[in-house]
Structures are given as structure tokens and as C-alpha cells.
Amino acid sequence: MDKKNKIVAISGNKSAAIGAALSKPDLIAAYPITPQSSVVEALADMIANGEIDSTMVHVESEHSAMSVVQGATVAGGRTFTATSAQGLALMFEPYFRMSTLRLPMVMAIATREMTSPETVWSGQQDAVTVRDAGWIQVFAENNQEILDMVIQGYKLAEHKAVLLPVNVCYDGFYLSHLTERVEIPSQELADEFLGSYSCNHVTLDPDKPMAVDPLTSSEILWRYRKSHLEAMQNALEIIDEVDIEFDKVFGRKYGGAIDTYKIDDAELVIVTMGATTGTARVAVDKARDMGYKIGLLKVRFLRPFPSQRIKEVLNGKKAYAVIDKSVSFGWNTGVLYNEIKSAVSDLDRAITSMPAIGGLGGADISVDMLLDCIKKLDEESKNYNGQLATYWFE
């Protein structure tokens, strides 16, 4: 088999599909929804053309998509599905159970705004709203990272110290439908990295009869929750290990749970998650040309939240702005802002911070808009120490 990488120009959805295909899932369950649909269309094509040997189940809803992959995983298979927004909301019931049954799998989320108002466009409200459902959630910056994180996702999910399902989240349309240069690794390398699938979780099998998830009393249930929390914390270390191992095989690495750009001497920091990061890198360069001592913190994993590393990066900085493509109802901020603020809350010196919200329902966040945000952060933090008013990208 050809060990060489193939360089192509493909969409984010195609990247997710190829990442899944290279991971050789036994079963894929799929239901169409914008902007995810072309992920499973691409996988259906690969099956029809005999390129992959997965079973595809054409379910009648996302609730069933998650239920079918749950059944297949309990039966000892590696599984994949993808969804967006309303589909994710519909599957919430089996979604929560996938993680609490400690079943590893990877699900791509082409992130999208939640209805209402009626919308089909980009945003991160869908994925961030389910951040406390026990899944690992990673947000990709570009199409290469989508492909790579689907493959890394299986390694992470199936690790014995983790055994948790993984969401690979990427901005709907901005990545799902954007064509970029992507290196497709060979199947040989993917096989070398992932190894053969070994099932280390509960199974339904007449050869090993057991009750899977009988009624469980509170004195046992809390131990399940504690163990789940511990697995999440274990994952923080495994994320870094997997990233290093991935680098050894494929020659690419992402920095683990977070990434930074021009952060060392920065006084001001903008914090991003997902596709906005690419724009923010350009904005940081331009702002530096204009004399701002600014750096970038890219949050890759929202769950588990890398609070310790974030605290270390932000410690001693003058001010930061968090760019959210979602809202947290009741806090007057975005979701990521609250997460960041929690992470730095026990530093000796409080850092001035500015919640910023934009990119909702498919809105652009341009370089100029980010520059305006950086200027605002710089101005406001000169006169005030604490939480600044929420900045809206208009």
C-alpha cells in the first residue's frame, strides 16, 4: 500500500468523512441535516464504490442514528455518525447515555445555530449547549485538523483510561463547505496509528451474559459519575499523548488541548475556538504591526476543559477578550467566556476580561471586526479592571 500522503483540495465535510473512513468504522448510522449531510453522503459513496467495508444504517431520525450506533458499539463495533443543531438536540437522550454508558465512538458536529429564529446557518450554539453531557468535545480550526482529529478521536475515545465518546466539532459552512488544502494520510499510516480495534467496554453477548445498565441505586450511581469525571481528567493527559504520537506517525501536531500564537510577550490576549482562530491569527499579526502587544489563545478542547493550561497562559496578562459564537442565557456572555473566567478565577491577580459575541446564525467575523475588538479591549482595559461590558460584533 502507498505510504505517501495525498494532497487534495476538499471541504470540511469531506475531510470528516475521509477521517472516518481511514478509521474503518464497522457501522455508520446517518440522517441528513444541513450542514452535515455531505459527510454521510461521502461515506455512502465510499461504501457504494467498495472503498470501505462499513455497514451503513439509513435511520429515520438522529435519535435513531445515536441509538443505532449505541447498539452497535455495545455489540462490540467501532461506529461513526455526524449531525448538526436540531439533529443534535433530537438525539440528546441517547447522546447523554452514550457517554454515561462509557462507550467510545466519534461523532462529527458541523456546528450550527439553534432555532429559533428559524435558521440553518453557522454558529456553535448546538455543540456548546450539550457540553455537560459527558462527551469529549474538540473544535477544529481548519479542514486538516478535522480529518486529523477524527482519527485522533478514536485513539482518545478508545483509550482504556478514557472510554468516552468524542465530538469533533467544526464550524458549519465556514469549514463544512469551505474547500482547503488537506493532506490525506495513507490507510497504512492510519492503521499503524490506530491499530486494530479492541473492545474494552460493556457488551451484550450470549457468551458473556450480563445485564447492561440495570436499575442502579444512588450509592452506586455516584461512583459512576465520579469515575466519569476522573476519565475526563485522564483525557487531558491522553490528549497530549495522542497528539505527540500522531506527530510521530503523520508529522503534524496541534499542541494538545490548547494552542497559542504570539503569546509569550503579549499583554493582551484574544481567545478563540474553531474556525475564527484562523482569522484571529491574521488579526493578531496586523494588530502587532499597529503596535498592540497581542497574542492568541486557541481553545481546542471544550471538554475536558484544559483549565490549568489556560490559567498558566493567561497568568500575568493584562486583559483578554473571548470570542464566542454562542450565548449563555442568564450570563449576558457567551459560553466560552464563562469557562475561561472560571479557569483563571483563582489567580492571585484578576485579569480584565471582555466577553465578545458574534458569528451567530451565519454572520461573518472578519479580520477588521477582530481588530476593532482588539482596539476596544486595549482602550477599555486601560481604565477599568474587571469584567468589561459584552462586546457584540455587529
Place this chain on the structure above:
Amino acid sequence: MNYIDLLRESEDLVTLGMSACQGCAAEMCLRRVLQVAGRNTIMTIPPGCMAGAGVVGWNFDNGLKVPVHIPLLDNTASFLSGVSNMYQRKNRQDVNIIAFAGDGATADCGFQSLSGAAERAEKFLYICYDNEGYMNTGFQRSSTSSKGSKTSTTPVGIKGGGKSQNQKYMPLIMAMHNAEYVATASPSNMKDLVEKVTKGIEASKRGFAYIHIFSPCPTGWGHDTNLSIDIAKKAVKSNFFPLFEVDRGNWKLLDNKNPIPVSEWILRLKKFSHLSDNDIIAIQDLADKRMELLRKLSS
């Protein structure tokens, strides 16, 4: 094998320590189904009377001697679709994959996933034990509750006269899914039930199989606990619950040209004790018309 020999010689795979109500027909049917299916079986039993009675398990104890899972109330059929597809991939088609679900999990919130699995011809057997309501949570109305049923959400009072709509008739809906095998069965006709479960398991190796069991509930319906089988028998004899099967498109009806009146058994149930003569005539009329339709389909 003769069904009596089969039941005598096969082991009971359900725990003795379950807490179903006295006279529960569903418990008896579950035991018989597993006697037919044997140990090489995966069971799923969604929330409902049977799961509530402990046949999935409690803490670290199993309720069955075969692998068993309590899926969500609404995803039994989609969950089993995943299990079944993996067993096909693993070349373990010998494993019997069976759902044993109540009418709420089947006809109400689980209906979409059930219909989807049937349409996709997923290879497993889905058995519904229909006790006409959410009996485990306190006898609330379901879409299979018969018209006039007094339930905890369709009470009888100055303005309320029990459920005001006719039941959803699941067996024919499932038959229209072109399944490999669809049948109705009753705990009163055990030979027929055992044969149908046997056929259903065989059919599930080729495609989707569905069996709908009439399951009297002394606690919820309000009858003496020793009458469950008698009531089931009279429901069949009055043509209220006709026994039929559709095996690969071939219809077979246990026809009963001289039915007893439905009043012979429904008046013995507290859930129908408030019904007027006209209400009973309407139930009789519904039963007669359903039987007539089944005769046409089976002719």
C-alpha cells in the same frame, strides 16, 4: 417438538425474584418467550412493567440468565438495529435478538424507531406486550387503550367517561410494513403463542418480525388476579383480539364465526364498569368490523 414438551424441558431464564403484580400476564409471556428462545439470546426490555419488575436487574444483579439491556423508552428498535447489524457483521446470525416492550414503548414514543426498523427489515424479533396503558407508572392512557377505558389520565367523573378515542391497532400497522413475520398472540392460546414465537425467531434471521401479545393487567384493569387467562381467552373468543399471522405475505386468521359478546368479559373489568349499553354496543361494533377486515385480508 410438542409445545408442552418444549415448555417442560426448557429452562426458565427469568429470575424467580421479580416483582410483577400477582396475575400479570406479561410476566408469564416473558418466561415462555425466553424458554422458546434459549440462552443464545440478547434481550432488550425498555422501561415499563417488566423492566420495573426487575427482569433487567438491580445494581450488580441480573434479572435474566441471558444478556439484557434496558434501552430508552423510545429507542428499543433502533438500539437493536445497531446490535443486530453488528451480529450480522460478526457472522453470528445464530444469536436471537429480541425486544420485549410494552405498548407505550411500542405504539407511542417508540413508534417512530419501530417503524424505521421494520421498514429497513432489521433482523430481530420485536414483541409488544399490550396491557393497554402505562401500567408501570400508574395506569395512564396510551394509544392502545381501548375506547372507554378508565385510566389515571382519562378518569371517570361528571364530565369524564374514560378514554374517548378508539385504540391504535398496532398489528395491522406493522403488517403494512412488509415485515417477514407479523402475528398476534394471547397468553390464553399457549400452543399458538409458542408456535408464533418460534416462527418469529426464525423470521428474524431473514428480516423484521413483530408479535403483538394481548396482556391482561389485573392491577390496572381491575379484575381478580386469577382471571387474566380467562379474560385473554374471552377477548379472543369475542373477536375483540383476533389471532392472526402474516408470514412472508401469507395471511392466516383463526376465524371464529360464532363469537361470544364482548360484554361477557369487559363488564368484569373495573376499567369498563362505567360503560353504558351504547358504549358496549360501540365496542362490539368495532370488534366485528375489525374481524371483517381481517377476514378480507386473509381470504
